[in-house]
Amino acid sequence: MLFFSYFKELVGKEVTVELKNDLAITGTLHSVDQYLNIKLENTRVVDEAKYPHMLSVKNCFIRGSVVRYVQLPPDGVDVDILHDATRREARGT
């Protein structure tokens, strides 16, 4: 639940999602769910020439299970709050 809540705070920010098939997509985080499925808006593929079929795709749904990384803006993280939340979560289990 921690990362679900964390991503909910990032809705509206620009992120780059790198998938396990090496496709990297930049876009605005529109929504996230309990499976960490991601919906991005205003998407553009990082290496456009390699993926011509994505040319007219501007919004997409990404299944959580295929995400390798979610690259965030450097100021997108409040490390202290994240640390506190992590400690709380660890104590709970």
Added chain:
Amino acid sequence: MSWAGPDTFPATSLADNLDKKLLVILRDGRKLVGILRSFDQFANVVLERSTERIIVGELFCDLPLGLYVIRGENVVLIGELDPEKEELPSHMVRVSPADIRRAQKAERDATELKGTMRKRMEFLDLD
């Protein structure tokens, strides 16, 4: 949210994409284009009038597939194709299924050849 009615879907639902033409990328690298008719919480989807879009270099081909039920675990990405925009760069050439299969095989052979050559160079351990 217990007060939400049965029709309120979570934020990332595909409900907004129903009856739209979508691009579905699968784990095996295939790209299917079709109209979303149904989905569920596992991202299983039903795609009507689906075609497989094969792209090799500048060539492309759409193979008609019909009505598909895709198991969610194979889905990588579901993209909304903007009807106003061109789906593919205009310089791409549509070819027949036979031609695209030939082009795919040529691409596979070239990658294989590159792979074996690299293995040979690595064996020599040139620095």
